[in-house]
Amino acid sequence: MDMRDAEITPSTVELGGVPITFTDPEMRRCPFSAYHKLREEQPVYKDPVSGNYILTRYKDVRKAxxxxxxxxxKTGIIQTRKSEISEQIDRMFQEQxxxxxxxLVTNDPPDHRLYRAxxxxxxxxxxxDSLEPQIERAVAEIIDGFIDVEEVDFFDAFAMRLPLTVFTEILGVTDRDIDKFKRWNDMSxxxxxxxxxxxxxxxxxxAVIELQQYLAKNVERVRAAPDHSLLSTLVHANVDGRSLDMRELISILWLLFLxxxxxxxNAIAGGxxxxxxxxxxADEIRADSAKLDAFVEEVLRIKAPATTMFRRVTADMEIGGVAIPEGSIIETRFGAANLDPDVFPDPEVLDLERENSRAHLTFGAGIHMCIGNQLARGELKASFRxxxxxxxxxxxxxxxxxxxYTSTYVAYGLTKLWLSFDRR
Incomplete structure (x- = not known):
């Protein structure tokens, strides 16, 4: 591409007199005004601090x-992180x-195909589907733990506890020290x-190494004594005589955990x-169970918990008339794309009759579509049911x-939700 063909030069956009940058924790806690302003004024935006190109239109995010x-x-941002202290950190991982x-998420074809398979x-x-009874049981038990209290931090008592409990089901372990898993999750x-x-x-x-060692212990357990857990299936999976070694398994399990x-x-709390x-x-869902699926999809669309992912530009290119040079990082802002009014009229309104709600990009698109999307949907349905x-x-x-609200860079959602309710 001739870089001179691109007509638009990104410039800094301000919100309330402050330059829009997603390196600002306060902007990450509530990014929606920034999303709308960028989509209208500069849908391909060069963040003035990170230098990343931010995509906010549905068509651009999906195409990317x-x-x-x-x-x-392969960006050097997630998992295989590159920084000025990479050599020191790599030694720590190799030694401990x-x-x-x-x-998976940080890989490209053709290597990605083997891991995905x-x-x-x-x-x-x-x-x-075989996890459904365990999920339903976990939801019931967690609700039992707080249903008689006057108020509860719903995020801590339910929203975070459920997926971490489900992860213990994936591993096939009885260790359910959820506080420990939460610490590993936050730091990772x-x-x-x-x-x-x-x-x-x-x-x-x-903390990441501590989690790795815990995962490795469980890999060795199911290698020696296979069971019916998803972990055991993964450990013993084989494609054309190729199975996963320990380092590969740990990287994949860490990603699944995150x-x-x-x-x-975040999706449960957002719902x-x-x-x-x-x-x-809630009354509509009780009256018509078919509305539950629509509710879950709209929650996933509006409250997109994985709000952005990164891509590295491998050759000079153009997006939306903006020249983006080789080596740049772009961000596919799923949280912004899901609220694009050109695709979803009245985008911030949860509409149980919306015909295209499942077209949201919360789980990504293409070969990198989130592998756990059906599991996540199952957890949300069991929860709200x-x-x-x-x-x-x-x-x-x-x-x-x-x-x-969280200030985590790649996620959007609540970290606290103090809730009161009445028993039925």
């Missing part, structure tokens, strides 16, 4: 997500744990911040926030102070 030719997932490697064997429809997610300070990066590595924990929790705002939706059956009159227990 599908592009495996000139947009590489397992050096992270590119497998192996992981697909563990996440078949049959395997995921923090490593995806492109503006992470080197000293903080060093502080996070021991993808299935915080993001699912509850909507029910607080619009209590009639039982929540509306057993409770009603959901309300914010502490007014505006009931809500606190």
């Amino acid at each position: 997500a599908m592009n495996t030719k000139t947009l590489s997932c 744990g397992y050096l992270p490697m590119d497998t 192996l992981v697909d064997k563990a996440f078949t429809r049959e395997k995921v 997610l923090e490593t995806s911040n492109p503006a992470l300070a080197p000293e903080r990066e060093l502080e996070l590595v021991p 993808a299935g924990g915080e993001t699912t929790a 509850m926030a909507i029910l607080i705002e619009r209590p009639e939706l 039982q929540l509306v059956e057993r409770m009603h009159n959901f309300r914010a227990a502490r007014g505006e102070a009931s809500f606190a």
